[in-house]
Amino acid sequence: MITVNHLHKHFGDHVVLTDISEHIKQGEKVVIIGPSGSGKSTFLRCMSLLEAPTSGSIIFDGQDITSPSTDINKVRQEMGMVFQHFNLFPHLTVMKNMTLAPVKLKIATKEEAEEKAIALLKRVGLEDKAYAYPGSLSGGQKQRIAIVRALAMNPKMMLFDEPTSALDPEMVGEVLAVMKELAEDGMTMAVVTHEMGFAREVANRVLFVDQGSIMESGTPEQVFGDPQNPRTREFLSKVL
Amino acid sequence: MEEFIAKFTLDFIEKDRWKFITDGLQITLLVTILAVFFGILIGMIVAIIRCAHDQMDPTRIKGFPKFILKLINTVVKLYVTVIRGTPVLVQLLIMYFIIMVSNDSKITVAVVTFSINSGAYVSEIFRGGIMALDKGQMEAGRSLGLNYIQTMIYIILPQAFKSVQPALCNELIALLKETSICGYIGLNELTRGGDIIRGTTFDALLPLFTVALIYLILVLGLTAIFARLERRLRASDNR
Numbered sequence: 494m495i496t497v498n499h500l501h502k503h504f505g506d507h508v509v510l511t512d513i514s515e516h517i518k519q520g521e522k523v524v525i526i527g528p529s530g531s532g533k534s535t536f537l538r539c540m541s542l543l544e545a546p547t548s549g550s551i552i553f554d555g556q557d558i559t560s561p562s563t564d565i566n567k568v569r570q571e572m573g574m575v576f577q578h579f580n581l582f583p584h585l586t587v588m589k590n591m592t593l594a595p596v597k598l599k600i601a602t603k604e605e606a607e608e609k610a611i612a613l614l615k616r617v618g619l620e621d622k623a624y625a626y627p628g629s630l631s632g633g634q635k636q637r638i639a640i641v642r643a644l645a646m647n648p649k650m651m652l653f654d655e656p657t658s659a660l661d662p663e664m665v666g667e668v669l670a671v672m673k674e675l676a677e678d679g680m681t682m683a684v685v686t687h688e689m690g691f692a693r694e695v696a697n698r699v700l701f702v703d704q705g706s707i708m709e710s711g712t713p714e715q716v717f718g719d720p721q722n723p724r725t726r727e728f729l730s731k732v733l
Numbered sequence: 734m735e736e737f738i739a740k741f742t743l744d745f746i747e748k749d750r751w752k753f754i755t756d757g758l759q760i761t762l763l764v765t766i767l768a769v770f771f772g773i774l775i776g777m778i779v780a781i782i783r784c785a786h787d788q789m790d791p792t793r794i795k796g797f798p799k800f801i802l803k804l805i806n807t808v809v810k811l812y813v814t815v816i817r818g819t820p821v822l823v824q825l826l827i828m829y830f831i832i833m834v835s836n837d838s839k840i841t842v843a844v845v846t847f848s849i850n851s852g853a854y855v856s857e858i859f860r861g862g863i864m865a866l867d868k869g870q871m872e873a874g875r876s877l878g879l880n881y882i883q884t885m886i887y888i889i890l891p892q893a894f895k896s897v898q899p900a901l902c903n904e905l906i907a908l909l910k911e912t913s914i915c916g917y918i919g920l921n922e923l924t925r926g927g928d929i930i931r932g933t934t935f936d937a938l939l940p941l942f943t944v945a946l947i948y949l950i951l952v953l954g955l956t957a958i959f960a961r962l963e964r965r966l967r968a969s970d971n972r
Contacts, residue, residue, distance in 0.1 A: 597883060646878065
């Protein structure tokens, strides 16, 4: 589904990512863990080109998305992104949040988009919030809306950038439940998170990122049960 | 009281002198409305250009498009600097006596001058509003596949407009009152209308206070319109 080749990212003189290569298969759920400042969010954001790589290539669905001739807007239509701070559009109702992009990009008519939005809202138990503004929702509700807003585009892959880090503890569960359900439906997912329980339960593969490179990669059993890299062991001993 | 009625008759009734006020008011309103419209249009375009330049990702935009964007940005920056750095009266005189000297319509000269002048101020107001928005809004729009312009139009500008609305109201009030300098190029707008009456009847008090009162009423009306607009835009704030 997505292949990252020799990805480097610098912000000026500051090196964030060094030579990252990784392949995520269709239907695979990859959880990316690591200390803050390790570059894991930047890695994820590079995959949808919200950060432009300094060098290296990213092949999504057979297309090199780092090539200047690629229409990145088309690519992003197929790649859903969920942010730490939700980034719902506060001036629009939940319904408008979900139908704006599909309608303006002519993927669906207004009626089709609204029908789909209602179905998605039902799935996450928020159909009664369809005409509410984001300002009146709780954090957990906002993030569930943000997830279905991305799903309204029918993406082939979903990227999650610390989706539960800005939530009150009692709201983390409801968001993770939606993500688990999505995983069970076979969605290809890349998730940056500090929720080790979620990683254990849902991930096919766990990547441990530190100092801008992937230090360890393996099944949750391998990475959590028998970490090979001393940095991974040190990190896990602090968070588990 | 009798004296007042006599003055009032002399200033406004005799020889239909009230027409100086009503005709002047029409011109003041016409110039202001057109200049507000074009000023906001110019200001919005300039603000988008400057923000597009400042938010440009140098690793993705390269070569010729980057050169063009930089060039346009330099031009609009120069425009804002020159317009904000010189008095609007001087701009009006330059426009009338030099740049648009072959144009007969004083109203056109006034509209062009005030549109250009107001556009510079409005652009900075909008730029402030756009830059103050959370960066995540642009990212969220782009992540859904909307392009830069679509994200600007549907997501950024509506929110920016709401937050700059009080500053915009200020600018429009200033613009309305600034049109009173049009008398310098012989355009008979409201202020000059009152002044013509003063010059003919040698009574300063009544005509000038009348003019002042009309400006005040116009500003109050404008403020009320903006207050209503603000309430409507607040519909999404039901926290």
